[in-house]
Amino acid sequence: MSDLNFLRYDLMTISSTARNCLRILPLGKKNKQKVVVGDSSGFVQGFSLGRAQELITSFKLNPLPPGQPAKPVNGLDLVGDKVFVSNGETISGMSKKGKNFFRLVTNLTEPLCNMAVRSPFIWTAGEYVLNVFEEGRESAFYMCPDRINHLTVEHIVSDKTMDSVLACNDRMVRVVHGGDMSGESPVEGSTSTVAIYTTRNSTAKEVLYGTQSGHLGCFRITPQGLQKRWAAYDAQFTGGFNSITSWDLVKDGTSQIISGRDNGFLEVFAFGTAGPEPHLLYQTTLNESITAVDIGLVTTAVKEDIAVSTYSGKVLSFSTYSPGASGTEPSPSFSGSGSASGSQTLREDGTTARRKNEKRLAAIQQEIEKLKERLDKKKTEYSRVSEDHIAVSVDYKLKDKFILDASATWILTIELDCPIDVVALQCDVDVELLDVDNSSAIISRTKPEKDCPSKLLASYRNTESTNRVEIRIRSVEGQSGTLQAFVIPTLTPKTAQMASYQIRPLSLHQRLTEKPQGLDELVVNTLTIEGKFSLSEMNSWLGQCLPDVPERTTGEEVTHYFRNTFQGTVLVARYRDREVSLRSDNISTLAVLKDHLMRQATARKIQIKANFDLKDETCGSVLAMLHPKLQHQLGLSEKVKLIEALKEVEMQEQDISFLSEQYKEILSKAKEIEKEFEMQPRRLEYLYSLVKNLFLDKYKFKGQNVSHKLPVLQGHLEKYDLDNLQAFFAQN
Numbered sequence: 001m002s003d004l005n006f007l008r009y010d011l012m013t014i015s016s017t018a019r020n021c022l023r024i025l026p027l028g029k030k031n032k033q034k035v036v037v038g039d040s041s042g043f044v045q046g047f048s049l050g051r052a053q054e055l056i057t058s059f060k061l062n063p064l065p066p067g068q069p070a071k072p073v074n075g076l077d078l079v080g081d082k083v084f085v086s087n088g089e090t091i092s093g094m095s096k097k098g099k100n101f102f103r104l105v106t107n108l109t110e111p112l113c114n115m116a117v118r119s120p121f122i123w124t125a126g127e128y129v130l131n132v133f134e135e136g137r138e139s140a141f142y143m144c145p146d147r148i149n150h151l152t153v154e155h156i157v158s159d160k161t162m163d164s165v166l167a168c169n170d171r172m173v174r175v176v177h178g179g180d181m182s183g184e185s186p187v188e189g190s191t192s193t194v195a196i197y198t199t200r201n202s203t204a205k206e207v208l209y210g211t212q213s214g215h216l217g218c219f220r221i222t223p224q225g226l227q228k229r230w231a232a233y234d235a236q237f238t239g240g241f242n243s244i245t246s247w248d249l250v251k252d253g254t255s256q257i258i259s260g261r262d263n264g265f266l267e268v269f270a271f272g273t274a275g276p277e278p279h280l281l282y283q284t285t286l287n288e289s290i291t292a293v294d295i296g297l298v299t300t301a302v303k304e305d306i307a308v309s310t311y312s313g314k315v316l317s318f319s320t321y322s323p324g325a326s327g328t329e330p331s332p333s334f335s336g337s338g339s340a341s342g343s344q345t346l347r348e349d350g351t352t353a354r355r356k357n358e359k360r361l362a363a364i365q366q367e368i369e370k371l372k373e374r375l376d377k378k379k380t381e382y383s384r385v386s387e388d389h390i391a392v393s394v395d396y397k398l399k400d401k402f403i404l405d406a407s408a409t410w411i412l413t414i415e416l417d418c419p420i421d422v423v424a425l426q427c428d429v430d431v432e433l434l435d436v437d438n439s440s441a442i443i444s445r446t447k448p449e450k451d452c453p454s455k456l457l458a459s460y461r462n463t464e465s466t467n468r469v470e471i472r473i474r475s476v477e478g479q480s481g482t483l484q485a486f487v488i489p490t491l492t493p494k495t496a497q498m499a500s501y502q503i504r505p506l507s508l509h510q511r512l513t514e515k516p517q518g519l520d521e522l523v524v525n526t527l528t529i530e531g532k533f534s535l536s537e538m539n540s541w542l543g544q545c546l547p548d549v550p551e552r553t554t555g556e557e558v559t560h561y562f563r564n565t566f567q568g569t570v571l572v573a574r575y576r577d578r579e580v581s582l583r584s585d586n587i588s589t590l591a592v593l594k595d596h597l598m599r600q601a602t603a604r605k606i607q608i609k610a611n612f613d614l615k616d617e618t619c620g621s622v623l624a625m626l627h628p629k630l631q632h633q634l635g636l637s638e639k640v641k642l643i644e645a646l647k648e649v650e651m652q653e654q655d656i657s658f659l660s661e662q663y664k665e666i667l668s669k670a671k672e673i674e675k676e677f678e679m680q681p682r683r684l685e686y687l688y689s690l691v692k693n694l695f696l697d698k699y700k701f702k703g704q705n706v707s708h709k710l711p712v713l714q715g716h717l718e719k720y721d722l723d724n725l726q727a728f729f730a731q732n
Contacts, residue, residue: 004249004268004282006306006318009299012047012055014313015039016397016417017291019193019242020114020150021076021085022309024296025096028081031301034058034096036083037292037315038073040397040417044085046098049299052356059098064090075115075124084122086112091122104136116153116164123164125151128552130164130176140179146170146550150193154205156221157182165207167191170550171513173209173219175226183225186513188233189213190403190548195244199255210241210259212403216269216278230276232269238405239263247295247304249320256281258306260290262401262413264468266308266318288312288467289399289415311399312417312467396489402501404547408508408566409434412471412501414487419465422488427456429481429503432682434472440464456483465490475507476686477564478592478693480545504545505592509571511548512561516570519561523615524570527582527590529597531608538575541600545593546573564589567690568625585618588690591697612701619698620726626690627722633684634720636677643670688717695729 017039025034030048038044045060062070063085075086081096088111093102106112110126117123122133125148132140147169156163157177166174173191174184189211197206197218207219207226217231239261246255249268257269257278264286269278289311298305298317306318401413414423423441425433433443433456446457460469473483483501488494533541535553543549546562562571569586580597584590594610601608646667649656656664666673695713699706716725 004320006282006284006320008284009053009305009317009319011035011049011298011315011317014043014045014315015041016311016313017309018072018074019291021073022292022294022307022315023076023078023083024294024298024307025078025081025083027297028096031297033296033298035294035296035298035307035315036076036078037309038076038085039313040072042070042072042087044073044076044083044094044098046083046096052360053299054360058096059094061094061098063087063092063094063100063103065103074111074113077115077117079117079119084115084117086115086124088112091115091124104133106131106133106138114148114151116151118153118162121153121162123151123153125166130166130179132164132178142176142179142181143552144168144174145552145554146172149191152194152196152207154196154207154221156225165194167194167209170548171211171511173207173226185219185226185228187211187217188215188231192240193242193244195246197246197255197257199246199248199253208244208246208257210244212240212262212401213405214238214240214261216241216244216257216259218276232277234280235406238411239265240401240403242290243293245293245295249295249304249306258293258295260293260308262289262415263470264288264290264310266290266293266306268306284318286310286314286316288314311415396491396497398487398497398499400485400499404508404510404565406510406565408474408564410473410475410507412473412483412485413468414471414485414499415468416487416489417467419467419490420462420469420487421490422462423460423469423471424486424488425456425458425460425471425483426454426486427481427483427503428453429479430455430476431483431503432474432686433458434474436470436472439470440466441469455481475503476689477506477508478588479503480505480507480596504547505596506546506562506571506589508564508566509546509562509589510565511546512563515561516563519570519572522570522585523618523621524572524583524585525587525590525615525618526613527594528611528613529580529582529594529608530578531601531606532578533601533606533608535575535577537604538580541597542573542575542580544600545596546571567622569622586622586694587614587618587701588693588697591693591700614698614701616698616730619694619729622694623691623722623726623729626687630684630687630720633687636673639666639673640677642666643673646670688714691717691725698729 014037021038023036025036027033032048034046034048036044036046042062043060044063046058048056050056064087071088073085073087077084082093084091084093089106089108091104092100094100108126108131110129112124112126114125120135124131127147128144130142130144130148131138144166148166149169150167152165153162154165156175164176166176168174169190171187171190172184173187173194175182187209191209192212193210195208197208205221206229207221209217215231215233218229219226220229241259242262243260245258247258248255254271259267266284266286267280268282270281271278290308291311292309294307295304296307298307299319303320308316396416396418399415402410404410440463441460442463444459448454448457460471481503483503485499486496488496539549539553539558557576559574567586569584569589571584571589574581582590582593643666646663692710692713696706716728
């Protein structure tokens with residue numbers, strides 16, 4: 001299958017948009033389809049393109065009743081050529097011409113973040129609650145254990161009734177039949193979007209899902225429920241999926257998957273014969289978050305386009321059809337034979353096209369001049385007003401995400417609906433800022449003063465116009481605090497918005513949706529705590545120490561599995577009223593948990609009792625897990641010493657094929673090695689601290705203080721040998 005090529009068309013700019021608030025209406029009497037989009041200003045508008053690609057607006061309105069303040073559009077769905085939108089707690093229905101024919105005030109306590117309509121039913125989802133309405137009356141509801149990020153509906157349990165498929169924040173895809181959960185399936189990350197996949201080559205239906213960590217997967221719909229079919233992940237493109245749809249763009253009988261990510265990548269995936277997983281067919285980047293994608297005849301009546309909306313409010317179209325110079329639809333004259341009359345017709349069409357383009361260009365230039373005059377007038381008015389006033393409020397919207405990826409790195413993504421000038425960071429715990437590939441931002445670090453509580457002061461200044469900044473952070477476990485980001489746009493007057501993010505004591509742990517393989521054979525230490533605490537209290541305490549702990553619990557006993565993304569160690573937390581059992585092959589993990597839970601219980605004046613079952617051999621296994629990282633960092637200095645000598649050999653000898661593969665690799669990665677060597681002291685110190693804390697924590701549980709033996713341990717680390725280090729831990 002050949003690669004696709006798309007032409008980009010910038011259609012219009014509106015206020016910032018929420019996810020999945022752009023749809024394309026079915027084809028009507030005209031040969032092009034109408035696009036409907038809602039934005040944060042509360043307006044919904046429908047438009048199409050004329051023969052000369054001019055914008056034709058069918059309607060633009062606020063669907064709420066007159067007199068009510070506008071609320072952002074958070075959901076938009078179609079039933080035939082009818083449009084349904086949700087603003088706040090209100091659902092409105094309108095025709096393709098913008099006439100209101102339906103309004104439902106739900107009186108729900110949560111704003112409607114997601115919506116699906118299949119007449120006469122409406123499914124709505126707030127943060128945690130799914131509601132089902134039939135003929136405008138609530139018929140069912142479901143309380144989800146964690147946040148609902150997206151929903152779609154399909155026949156799952158029965159062919160007679162529609163079921164809702166929920167993309168949940170706790171790494172689950174749940175199927176809800178009416179108000180009861182009929183099944184749940186774990187996925188690789190926090191599920192951000194779901195969609196139904198169908199193709200002409202098969203009658204089977206499937207559920208596609210995308211995660212915040214960049215995983216794309218598929219479940220097949222069977223009479224027994226959802227069955228996992230495939231999952232794909234590319235470590236180079238880790239942006240989360242915001243919107244997924246499917247369509248047969250290449251007309252081969254098999255639908256392709258079209259997706260938009262929060263890092264701005266628009267992608268088309270196709271299926272081949274190598275396996276069930278799709279392969280990447282097309283990719284481009286918009287450098288800002290994509291909020292919705294849909295397919296339809298937008299710019300031409302010949303081939304479907306991909307319609308896209310972005311967070312800042314851009315509405316674009318990507319077309320596989322390349323029109324002539326005229327930018328209009330091809331006329332029947334183009335399909336004739338190469339006769340003289342046909343050539344004359346082509347010349348006449350070319351002359352007509354040039355005249356049309358000249359008129360369009362003149363009209364655009366005239367519009368630009370008018371906009372410049374309006375801008376100058378507004379600037380003059382503002383300069384008069386702002387002489388005696390200070391800006392105290394902002395009218396731009398901030399969107400952020402703070403997630404842990406598989407490489408033990410926290411990724412902070414900040415996006416505005418306008419260009420970002422500076423992002424300033426402040427943190428009261430020690431964190432490491434990592435380099436981000438293809439970033440144009442200049443990083444400035446300020447060393448905090450001696451008595452300053454801040455451990456990090458840094459700023460990112462953009463050298464190019466961009467609405468999105470990505471920052472990578474490595475935290476240190478055992479410390480807890482707050483990271484604050486102050487975001488300043490390029491707007492005038494200068495204002496800033498602040499966003500805060502919690503750094504938890506066990507911040508590098510990632511929750512698993514299934515029991516880890518080999519857990520039953522793993523030697524673990526056990527910490528058991530008993531006291532007069534409730535299940536919900538313990539859930540809250542663990543949520544303050546570990547990431548990804550659901551805020552709500554169901555059942556009388558809860559079990560969670562975690563893996564340390566840096567060291568690879570495992571933690572199992574099983575708790576109920578008055579008792580919690582914590583098991584891990586890393587003593588330091590249990591030491592951090594014990595200190596945290598003791599502080600929480602003391603603050604609430606709850607008496608607790610702790611028992612610990614220590615397995616000395618677990619220290620040796622943790623050291624073995626750290627061994628490759630220690631060996632790599634210690635080997636960097638040796639590689640750096642060799643680089644200069646190898647470069648000299650390369651200059652003197654034209655052919656270096658006689659060098660060993662190891663030396664060739666050092667030469668090819670010389671810049672990467674030297675850059676990594678600059679960070680070696682800090683990273684080596686971090687690894688040393690993990691080993692030292694493991695040693696101290698082992699004896700802390702035994703009631704012994706062995707800090708006087710740390711110099712001896714430091715000597716073993718400087719003359720590193722795994723066997724000697726393990727022997728030192730064993731003999732003490």
